[in-house]
Amino acid sequence: MRRMKKNFAALAVVAMVAAACGGGDDASDAPADEPAAEEEAAAEEPAEDAGGAASEEDTAAAVEEAANEDAEASAEELPTTLEGWQELWASQRAAIVATAAEEGWGLGDDGILVGPAGFTIDTNECPEGWNNDEGLDDGVITIGVTTATSGSLAAYGNIYTGLGAYFDWINDQGGIGGYTFEVDVKDDEYVATKTIEAWAEFFQSVKPLVGHTLGSPNTFSVQGEFNSQCVPQVMVSTGHQAWGDPENNPWTTGYQLSYASEALLWGAWIEANTEPGVVVAGLVMDNDFGLAYEQAFQDFADNSDHIESFEIVRHDPAAATLTNEVTTLAASNPDVFISMTAGNPCVLAIQEAARAGITETAQAYFTPSVCKSIAAYMAPAGDAADKWYIIGGGVKDTTDSKYADDLWISYANEKLEEFGGDATISLQGEGFANRGLVWEQIFRIAAELEGGINRTNIMLAQRGFAEFSHPGLLDGIVINMNGNDDAYFIEGSDISQFDNAAQTWVQQGGTIDLSGLSPNCAWVAGEGC
């Protein structure tokens, strides 16, 4: 026994020493290949504009422009009372409805839907028995939702608690266009197989007018079905860029700032604010969120002369601690640290980065937009949360104390509580104050279009959503779509830094405006846009 132990020990030490100094890099990045690769990269054309995100040049320009602005200055004259907001929204909706009439948007007798900027759907290709007014005869509009309400991602179900409360409030006010609303949520446990089954049930028995899905794999799994069944798949909860594809998947729309855009914004910030030769460290969650961020940033870094190296460590999504991962990253002495994770690891990443000394030595450290919630992620991280940057996606965190007096946020939180929600849970606030408001506008616009609320008008309302002042988004964030020209609602963002003492996000400079600059993304699995 003793001899075996000794042998083991000796073997282990030798193995570690031998492996340590050579076992580092991936085989695919063997040093011998590097010079050639770098030359190749320099000689190549700059990469084609990836779909789903603006080009690097446009992004860099927008970041620079925003940096020169003042956070306050970008605010236009905005209403100061709720009535004022209601009037503003009504006028913005009316403008869209007027444009629709002028341009002749609508479903023609030939079955072709004509929309803005070349947007078109041929409803003759819809299945037999397809009904533009599905389920409207009983006066109730059903919104079908699949999300995870159990399991480790159950927290996301809170978005729909918020959204459901919002529609309860709408119903309480008399509904829209004579209809009341019901949000029907099915638990798919974040498993795509169950999403497919849930939607088969929805399409065949419940027959909701519109639908909504959460999660990239889940949304992918039913996107084809939504589009062949001609049912709107509205503002899906995933930041993947594939939802901006009005030509191939016209019925599907996304909502939030895409992961690809966010990654490019990190890149643009780095180029604008650091010296060349930067070492960037990325802590990546090994699932659809994290890998999407990693891929997009990787593409940026590959083409960037400014970034010397991009060190990546992926972590198990269910890991209880991230100490080992962060230690490995800290050893590369990064100049910039980017957390590309979601959920509880948002907090862990911040804490561990501080404990490993990264926050002392690095020039800047970023946490992703999905980790913005102060109540859920920044406050629990304690002092370590100070000075973290975020590409925030332009959304106001409803649990941020600085919005306690914000007209819309405080009002929305009040209403959320009134209709059964919990305003201390920021995801509920997200569903209510952020998304609920936009859902309402879509339905109101559709109600004013010729034909009233029906599936094609809901698509027109989204695709032609020309201008909307959203008080739940930061001033200057543009939310719009324009048919085949602009297939993404939100393409702008704030850059903010966390002030731990004040427990609030402090915006740095103006908002970055990239609206209309992201090309559409005809996603092909394995290849990209």
Added chain:
Amino acid sequence: MKTHRHYSCSGGVFVTLFLQRILDGLFNGSIYGALAVAIAISHRATGRVNLAQGEIGLFGGYVALALASPAASFVAGAALFSNLPGHPFNLWVSTLFAVLVSALLAVVLQRVVMRDFGESTPQRALNRSIALLICVSAVISSQWGGRARVFGQLFPSGADDYLNVAGARLRYTTIGAWVVVIVACGLVTLFMSKTKAGLSFRALTDNRGSSILVGIQPKKLMAIGWGISGALAALAASLAASLSLLDSSLMFRTLIYALAAVTLGGFDSLRGAVVGGIIVAQAQTLVPGYLGLPTEMSIVAALMVLIAVLVFRPWGLFGQRPVERV
């Protein structure tokens, strides 16, 4: 532009990094070790592995949270406990109390649900413990789910709370966690060697047949075994939560690593469980760092070490080969 999945070697950094990794692993080792000892003790008492061990401990962690949180915090149970004078309690007091609660819960579950007093098959006991795992986890999720909570600091765990060891950081939390684990194990060992109940416990597990003849009550001792396990599991959960967040999925992975640890150490050996915990945690940090294994597959590291050990010693490092009659 180079992309590295891991760093590349460079002299002085190497030593510091190596040390740092070992120190990182030490903290995890204390948690896996504590939970592994819990599993080992209940195995000694009943001859079965309790897969619900992690969740029972987690329940205790949440009770501690409820005791330490003011009623206004919306933590389930906080409002109930606020009727007690002195609420919200100090975190240490809450944790100790929660340890007792976990012990009690474990005893109740063993008596009422497991009801395994030696006569059922290992299969059945495994199934019941899986059922317990599912149920306890579901109750925890429904009561305290929704969002992760800050547990609070049992030891100072800020960015500056460490000792400098040749450039690497030995955190106070690591030292504190090990002190707690050693004290707890020490108490358990004292119990087993000095008290009558403890000695009976050892007799039962060493030689079941004879000890029953001598008048030792297996049922009572099994309950004691589960109670001690519950207490240790609660400690493990609290220690883990104090470094990060208390969340309903905190113990999922921890349980698997602890199972690997107790398997490595030999199912009945307390010493083996602790050593196993240390080894598994070190494997988790060193193997991905030095053998090019992706960190998201760190469980493979534990697996590799486990298989390597079991191939040479199928009964674990400190385990004993069970006597089998053909």
Added chain:
Amino acid sequence: MAIVVERGSSKHRTHMMILMAVALAVLILAAFILPEYQVGRVNRMWAMAIAIMGLNLVLGYGGLFALGHSAFIGLGAFVTAWLVQDLNFDYWMVIPFSMASAFAFGSLLALPALRIKGLYLVVITIAVAVVFPSLAKIETFGIAEKTGGANGRIIDEKVIPTGLGKALGFTETEPARYRYFLILAMVIVVTFALRNLLNSRAGRAIIAIRDNETGAAVSGVNLVRQKVFTFGTSAALCGLSGTILALDKGFVAEQDFLFPLAVEMLVGLVIGGVATLGGAFIGAFVIVFVKEFSKNINIDFGIFVLDGKGPFSALIFGVILIVVTFFLPRGIVGSLKPKFMQKVYRIDPKVPPLPDDLSRLS
């Protein structure tokens, strides 16, 4: 009052035929009466039944504590996606490949099983199931591309009725009904194959190893070969299950094959009945349908609301398992069948005929 028949008698045979006919009628009718989306769930149920049969083989009949079979289902599904989508295989051609690759990996897993027993093996198989989703996302060898990585992968070619299928009345708009019969055929084949395996020498060897390993070895069973075979076959069945899932849903993603799936399979097996043939079906029914039903529960008790959405559906699951282990320790089929066979319908062994020449008895 129990019905008593003699095994092999014409009365017995008639009863069996009636039973088969009724069962077949129910199965066929179900495909047409149930709504299409429920048929989709039934298809998943069949897939899980085959997977649970695989688990049953290694755990119930083989006595080897393996808890990681979700990985093999995933493997089968990914192989299917890769072969159909990238290499343009026909679905039928994929089946032997997916089963063979699952068999190969299952056999690999048998190697630790040779030296490592009981609880030690559980831990290793758990670790395999836990790490499988991460394996599906690694980029070397282009694995992430083949499996779809974190976003999953659509299989463009769907199984829809053509030619003969259409002639029989199946339509493209209701493909689940068509797939139901293809899948059912596979289920029937697998069930009979398994039953024959268990009755064969190999099957008895497997059971012998479970009951008494040393004794089996002494009796001439080649432990190594048998264990490898058991593990491999059980993995192959799970691989087939994965292919069926990929075939039916047209989408594969690593999130569908996580460790909790392996736990679900075990729970289903236990509830159905370990080491029984029928147990796999009951178990599959429980994990597919009981889970879905429980999500729709929403009872208001006044002081609290039992809402199936959320963690309570898992709680209901766990409670059923506990109840079964208490009152039906051998699972539903395992505990009820003997009682049924005793009280309601008894099959007596065949009475051997008396010899004609009785003079030798004296």
